[in-house]
Amino acid sequence: MRDTNNTREGDRNGSSKHQPQEAHMSLKLIDSCLRLSVIPLSVATIWLTVTIHQSNPDYGNLDYNSIMGLKYMVGVSAICGIYALLSTISSWVTILVSKAWLFFVPDQVLAYLMTTSVAGATEIVYLLNKGDKTVTWSEVCSSYPHFCSKLTIALGLHVFVLFSFLFLSVISAYRAFSVFDPPCDSQTNGHA
Numbered sequence: 084m085r086d087t088n089n090t091r092e093g094d095r096n097g098s099s100k101h102q103p104q105e106a107h108m109s110l111k112l113i114d115s116c117l118r119l120s121v122i123p124l125s126v127a128t129i130w131l132t133v134t135i136h137q138s139n140p141d142y143g144n145l146d147y148n149s150i151m152g153l154k155y156m157v158g159v160s161a162i163c164g165i166y167a168l169l170s171t172i173s174s175w176v177t178i179l180v181s182k183a184w185l186f187f188v189p190d191q192v193l194a195y196l197m198t199t200s201v202a203g204a205t206e207i208v209y210l211l212n213k214g215d216k217t218v219t220w221s222e223v224c225s226s227y228p229h230f231c232s233k234l235t236i237a238l239g240l241h242v243f244v245l246f247s248f249l250f251l252s253v254i255s256a257y258r259a260f261s262v263f264d265p266p267c268d269s270q271t272n273g274h275a
Contacts, residue, residue, distance in 0.1 A: 111174065114254050117247045118171040124244045125164030131237035132157050137230040145227050152203040153234075156241060159200040163193055163244055187252075187259040194252040197245040204238050 132153055136146035147153040166189060174186070211231050214222035224231035 110254060110258075114251065115171055115174060117251050117254075118167045118174070121167035121244050121247050122164050122171075124240050124247070125160040125167065128160045128237050128240045128244065129157050129164070131233055131240070132160075135230050135233045135237070137227045139226045142226055145223070145230050150207055152207045156200050156204045156237075159196050160241065160244065163197065163248065166193060183255065183259040187255040190248065190252040190255040194245075194248040197241075197248050201238070201241055201245045204234075204241060208235055208238050 132147050136144060138144045147157065170186060170189070208231070210220065211223045211227075211234070214220050
């Protein structure tokens with residue numbers, strides 16, 4: 084009877100050792116899928132933004148070069164797409180996987196860059212759609228509807244990239260800080 088219990092405990096301990104490894108692999112798969120999804124979304128954002136142009140006989144041409152914030156959005160999208168490609172490849176290199184901080188720091192920085200880029204692009208889309216009567220800036224989308232609709236789609240794709248990087252930053256933070264023991268509770272240590 085005693086051997087049976089030891090065998091069952093051994094089975095439980097053996098299976099619990101496999102669970103963290105399976106969880107690590109599923110986390111790595113989610114991480115890779117998120118990084119891979121960033122690449123086509125960034126390319127699509129860049130392509131839509133760069134190819135937007137519309138002319139109006141009364142007001143002239145409007146393209147992405149006319150608005151500085153769109154250049155920033157394109158630049159951040161390019162950086163994110165390139166980083167996503169390189170980090171996906173390097174995440175499967177075993178020497179680099181053990182260095183969790185190599186992914187943590189750039190993921191955090193790019194999440195912040197994406198936040199600023201989405202905020203700036205959202206303000207641009209809002210001002211193009213609504214204008215700002217206080218500073219006598221009229222809305223533009225009635226004169227350039229094609230430009231505004233394509234820009235709204237590009238902004239939507241850019242928001243998906245932002246959410247991907249927010250999730251990636253959480254995953255990389257978990258990987259970077261899970262190697263450390265949790266802080267000890269001073270009340271628990273004082274009583275023990």
